[in-house]
Amino acid sequence: MQSAHLLSRPSAGSQTEKFYYDNKTVKWFAYAVCVWGIVGMLAGLWAAIALYYPQINLGLPATTFGRMRPVHTNAVIFAFVGNGIFMGVYYSLQRLCKARMFSDTLSKLHFWGWQAIILTGAITLWMGKTSGKEYAELEWPLDIAIAVVWIIFGINLFGTLLKRREKHIYVAIWFYIATWVTVAMLHIVNSIELPVTLWKSYSWYAGVQDALVQWWYGHNAVAFFLTTPYLGLMYYFLPKAANRPIYSYRLSIIHFWALIFIYIWAGPHHLLYTALPDWAQSLGVVFSVMLIAPSWGGMLNGLFTLRGAWDKVKEEPVLKFLVVAITCYGMATFEGPMLSLKNVNAISHFTDWTIAHVHIGALGWNGFLTFGVLYWLVPRLWNTPLYSKKLAGTHFWIGTVGIVLYAVPLYWAGFTQSMMWKSFTESGQLRFQFLETVTHVIPMYITRSIGGALYLSGVFLMVYNLRKTILKGTFVADEAAEAAPLTQAVVTHGKPYWHRVIERRPMQMLVMSLIVVAIGGLIELIPTFLVKSNIPTISSVKPYTPLELHGRDIYVREGCYLCHSQMVRPFRDEVARYGEYSKAGEFVYDHPFQWGSKRTGPDLARVGGKYPDSWHYNHLLDPTSMSPGSIMPSYVWLFDHEIDTVHTYKMIRAMQTLGVPYPDGYAQQANGDLVAQEQRIRASLKADKIGTGPNKEIVALIAYLQRLGKDIRTAPKGQTASAGDGSALMGN
Amino acid sequence: MKFIHYIEKISGVSIYGLVSLVLFASIFLVMLLWSVKADGKMIDEIRRIPLE
Numbered sequence: 001m002q003s004a005h006l007l008s009r010p011s012a013g014s015q016t017e018k019f020y021y022d023n024k025t026v027k028w029f030a031y032a033v034c035v036w037g038i039v040g041m042l043a044g045l046w047a048a049i050a051l052y053y054p055q056i057n058l059g060l061p062a063t064t065f066g067r068m069r070p071v072h073t074n075a076v077i078f079a080f081v082g083n084g085i086f087m088g089v090y091y092s093l094q095r096l097c098k099a100r101m102f103s104d105t106l107s108k109l110h111f112w113g114w115q116a117i118i119l120t121g122a123i124t125l126w127m128g129k130t131s132g133k134e135y136a137e138l139e140w141p142l143d144i145a146i147a148v149v150w151i152i153f154g155i156n157l158f159g160t161l162l163k164r165r166e167k168h169i170y171v172a173i174w175f176y177i178a179t180w181v182t183v184a185m186l187h188i189v190n191s192i193e194l195p196v197t198l199w200k201s202y203s204w205y206a207g208v209q210d211a212l213v214q215w216w217y218g219h220n221a222v223a224f225f226l227t228t229p230y231l232g233l234m235y236y237f238l239p240k241a242a243n244r245p246i247y248s249y250r251l252s253i254i255h256f257w258a259l260i261f262i263y264i265w266a267g268p269h270h271l272l273y274t275a276l277p278d279w280a281q282s283l284g285v286v287f288s289v290m291l292i293a294p295s296w297g298g299m300l301n302g303l304f305t306l307r308g309a310w311d312k313v314k315e316e317p318v319l320k321f322l323v324v325a326i327t328c329y330g331m332a333t334f335e336g337p338m339l340s341l342k343n344v345n346a347i348s349h350f351t352d353w354t355i356a357h358v359h360i361g362a363l364g365w366n367g368f369l370t371f372g373v374l375y376w377l378v379p380r381l382w383n384t385p386l387y388s389k390k391l392a393g394t395h396f397w398i399g400t401v402g403i404v405l406y407a408v409p410l411y412w413a414g415f416t417q418s419m420m421w422k423s424f425t426e427s428g429q430l431r432f433q434f435l436e437t438v439t440h441v442i443p444m445y446i447t448r449s450i451g452g453a454l455y456l457s458g459v460f461l462m463v464y465n466l467r468k469t470i471l472k473g474t475f476v477a478d479e480a481a482e483a484a485p486l487t488q489a490v491v492t493h494g495k496p497y498w499h500r501v502i503e504r505r506p507m508q509m510l511v512m513s514l515i516v517v518a519i520g521g522l523i524e525l526i527p528t529f530l531v532k533s534n535i536p537t538i539s540s541v542k543p544y545t546p547l548e549l550h551g552r553d554i555y556v557r558e559g560c561y562l563c564h565s566q567m568v569r570p571f572r573d574e575v576a577r578y579g580e581y582s583k584a585g586e587f588v589y590d591h592p593f594q595w596g597s598k599r600t601g602p603d604l605a606r607v608g609g610k611y612p613d614s615w616h617y618n619h620l621l622d623p624t625s626m627s628p629g630s631i632m633p634s635y636v637w638l639f640d641h642e643i644d645t646v647h648t649y650k651m652i653r654a655m656q657t658l659g660v661p662y663p664d665g666y667a668q669q670a671n672g673d674l675v676a677q678e679q680r681i682r683a684s685l686k687a688d689k690i691g692t693g694p695n696k697e698i699v700a701l702i703a704y705l706q707r708l709g710k711d712i713r714t715a716p717k718g719q720t721a722s723a724g725d726g727s728a729l730m731g732n
Numbered sequence: 733m734k735f736i737h738y739i740e741k742i743s744g745v746s747i748y749g750l751v752s753l754v755l756f757a758s759i760f761l762v763m764l765l766w767s768v769k770a771d772g773k774m775i776d777e778i779r780r781i782p783l784e
Contacts (some may be wrong), residue, residue: 240783244783520757
C-alpha cells in the first residue's frame with residue numbers, strides 16, 4: 001500500500017495567509033467562568049451550611065436545600081465548567097486549526113445564548129420549576145434552548161475545522177468532537193418529556209426506564225461534560241504551559257477511543273442493588289472496572305509530559321494547578337471503578353461518600369484545571385505577565401487545603417453513615433434510629449463547609465489577581481497570525497499510513513464517535529424498552545390519584561428526592577428499617593422516577609401509612625417537633641399555597657398520553673375525586689385538632705406521601721418476591 | 733401513545749450486543765494497530781502542533 005499523507009506545512013513557494021484569532025469570545029467566556037464559578041460555589045456553600053443549619057433558608061422556598069442544591073450543581077457543571085470548556089475550546093481550536101472561528105456571529109450567539117440559559121435556569125430552579133431529574137433539572141423550554149445553542153456551537157466548531165489550515169486534527173480536537181456529539185445525544189434522549197404547562201413537563205419514560213436513561217445521561221454528563229472536554233484542554237494547555245509536547249501521542253489515541261467507548265456503558269453503576277434488571281447492573285460494573293485503564297492512561301500521559309520539567313512545577317503556579325488537577329483525575333477515576341464494585345457500592349451508595357468522590361473530581365480536576373488555564377490564558381490575552389505569581393501560589397495552597405478539608409470529613413461521614421445504618425444489636429434489632437445517624441455526622445458537615453469556604457476564598461483571590469493583571473495589560477482582541485493554506489501536496493513517510501480516512505476528517509470523526517458512543521447507549525437502553533419481562537408488572541400497582549399527582553409535583557418541586565430516596569435495596573438493614581425491598585413493577589407510573597441518589601433523610605418508598613396524616617402535617621411545619629434534632633427545613637409555605645386545580649385536567653391527559661391507564665374521560669371527573677380525597681384527609685387532620693383550608697398544598701403532599709409503597713402490600717403472591725425474614729422486624 | 737414495550741415481540745435482542753461488540757472491537761483494534769504502526773515522524777509532527 002502506498003503510504004502518504006497530505007502536507008500540512010507551507011510547501012516551498014506556497015504563500016502564507018494573514019489572519020486573526022478571535023480573542024474577544026475567549027475573554028467573554030473567561031469572565032463568565034469567574035462570575036458563574038463564584039455564584040455556583042456560593043450556592044454550594046449555602047447548601048452545605050443548610051445541612052447543619054437549615055434556618056439559613058430564611059423561611060423562603062427559593063433558599064431551601066432542595067432548590068439550592070440543583071442551582072449549585074447546574075451552576076458549577078453547566079455554567080462554571082461549561083463556560084470553562086468554551087473558553088478553552090475557542091482559544092485552542094483556533095490555534096490548533098490555524099484559523100479564526102468559523103463565524104463571529106455564531107460565537108456571539110453561542111456566548112449570549114448560553115448565558116441566557118444559565119440565568120433563566122438559575123431563576124426557574126429557584127422558583128421550583130424542575131423536571132426532577134438530577135443534573136437535568138431544567139424544564140422543557142430550556143432543554144430546547146440548550147439544544148439550539150449546542151447546535152450553534154457545533155456549526156461553529158465544525159465550520160472552523162472545515163476551514164482550517166492545519167491538516168492534522170490534533171487529539172484535543174478529537175475530544176471536543178466526541179464531547180459535542182455525545183452531549184447532543186445524551187441531552188436529547190434524556191430530555192424527551194411531555195410539556196404540561198409552560199414550566200412543567202413529565203418525563204416520557206417511567207420508573208426503571210426513566211432511571212436507566214437518567215443515569216445513562218447522568219454518568220455520561222460526568223464523562224462527556226466534565227471529563228472529555230477537559231481532557232482535550234489538558235492535551236492542549238499542559239504542553240503549552242510546560243512548553244513540551246505531550247508524552248505519548250500514540251497513547252493519547254488509544255486513550256481517546258477506549259475512553260469514549262467504555263464510559264458510555266458505565267451508567268448503571270449508579271443503580272446497583274436497585275430494581276434495575278441484573279444484567280444491566282452487571283454490564284455497568286464490568287465496564288466501570290475497565291474504565292480505569294484508559295483513565296489512568298490519560299493521567300499518566302499528562303504526568304509523564306512533565307518528565308524532566310518538575311523543577312518548572314515548583315516555580316510555575318499554572319503547572320502546580322495542572323498537576324494537582326491531573327492527580328485528582330487519577331484519584332477520582334481510580335475510586336470510581338472501586339465504587340462501582342457491588343460490595344463497595346453496598347457501603348457507599350446513598351451516603352456522603354459519593355459527594356466526597358464527586359468533589360475530588362469537581363474541585364480538583366475541573367476546578368484546578370480551569371484555574372490553571374485562566375492563569376495561563378489571561379496574561380496572554382492581555383499581553384502582560386500575571387500580576388502576582390505569589391498570590392496565585394497562595395490560591396493554590398488555599399485551594400488544596402480546601403479540597404482536603406472538604407473531602408476527608410465527607411469520606412468519614414459516608415463510611416460512618418453506612419456502618420451505623422447496617423448496625424444491629426445482638427438481639428437482631430437495628431442499633432440506631434435513622435436520625436441518630438444524621439446528627440452523628442453533623443461535625444463532618446461543618447468541617448466540609450469550612451473546606452468549601454476556603455476553596456471559594458481561593459477563587460476570590462484568583463479573581464482579584466486576574467483583575468489586576470487585566471488592568472495593567474492591553475487586551476489583544478484580534479491576534480495576528482500567519483499560516484499557509486492547506487495544499488494538496490502529498491508527502492510520504494515510507495511506512496504504511498492508512499488512518500488518514502478519519503484522522504484528518506472531522507465529519508468522519510464525528511460519525512465514528514457517534515457510532516462508538518451510541519453502541520453502549522443502545523445496548524443498555526433498548527432491551528429495557530423492548531423486553532417486557534425486564535419489568536414484571538404488579539397488578540395491585542395503580543396510577544396515582546389526581547390529588548396524589550399534585551402532591552407528587554410538589555415533592556418534585558421542592559427537591560425532596562435530593563435528600564430522600566424511594567428505593568429499598570434488598571439488604572437486611574434496609575428491609576428491617578423500611579420494609580419490603582423495591583420492585584421494578586412498583587414504578588411503572590412514575591414520570592419521572594424519584595429513586596434519589598442520597599439519603600440525608602430516610603428512604604420514603606414505604607412511608608405510606610407508617611404515620612398518621614397529622615404527623616406529616618406537623619413534621620412538614622416544624623420537623624424538629626416530630627423528630628428532635630432533625631436537619632430538615634420547615635416547609636411553611638405549603639400551608640398557605642394552594643394547588644392549581646385548573647391544571648388537573650392537563651395533568652391527567654398528559655399521563656394518559658404517556659400510557660398511564662386512567663379510564664377514558666377521567667380527566668373531566670378528576671377534580672371531583674381530588675376534592676373527595678382532600679376532604680378525607682382534612683377530616684382526619686381535624687380529628688387530630690388540625691384545621692386546614694381547601695386546596696392547600698400540604699394536603700396534596702400528605703396524600704402523595706401516604707400513598708408511597710402502599711399498593712404492593714395488596715399484591716397477589718407470586719408478583720413480588722418475599723422480602724425475607726428482615727421484613728418482619730420492622731413491618732410498616 | 734404508550735412508549736414502553738411497543739416492539740417487545742422482536743426476538744433475538746442479543747444481536748444488538750453482538751453487533752455492537754464486534755463494531756467496537758473492530759474500531760478499537762484498527763485504532764490500536766494504527767497507533768502502534770503509524771510513522772514516528774508524522775506522530776512527532778502532530779504532537780508538536782500545540783507548540784507551534
